[in-house]
């Protein structure tokens with residue numbers, strides 16, 4: 001990778017600003033002063049410092065967000081605010097994208113990353129990564145619905161879903177449930193309830209694979225994954 005690109009990516013200014021730093025002799029590679037912006041370096045092996053401070057290289061970013069309603073799971077949109085708009089500039093520099101989509105009116109766990117391989121693994125139908133949702137459902141949800149979900153239900157387009165695990169927390173006029181599914185068809189949770197004649201009126205994702213929503217995150221807030229959480233993802237990639 002070019003030295004100026006590395007420094008710009010790590011937040012030391014635009015490529016132009018980085019060139020000024022280089023000209024001033026502020027940058028060293030493996031203890032040698034370097035002024036050549038085009039120098040190719042290995043960002044992992046070579047030791048880069050600016051005014052003696054090491055530049056720690058990071059290629060990927062992994063952010064957990066508690067997505068609020070009213071925001072799109074996209075990187076950009078002409079009309080609406082997107083989840084990427086909620087990130088600060090330092091995080092946006094890595095060009096993260098949401099791993100899968102939550103509807104505009106769905107809240108909860110959303111992972112944003114620039115790690116395409118990981119995103120692919122989490123979303124691949126072959127991996128069948130479980131996702132758990134909490135919902136308020138208009139209509140009395142019963143054990144009969146749970147049984148139907150456990151066998152898979154037929155959606156409005158004729159698609160038979162994989163089995164879903166339904167846990168009824170409160171069976172009432174407006175029921176409260178948790179549902180775990182292993183696929184991610186368009187509006188899947190809402191359409192599964194439609195298939196049993198009920199309507200989801202509030203939806204929040206609680207978890208995706210081994211990652212669980214950090215409930216201390218306010219709606220719209222986010223944080224980078226911890227080392228422990230990253231470790232869980234590595235296991236997923238290896239399996």
Ligand code: URA
Nearest residue numbers: 102103106187189190
């Ligand atoms: N299922 C839905 O219906 N909506 C979502 O946002 C996620 C799953």
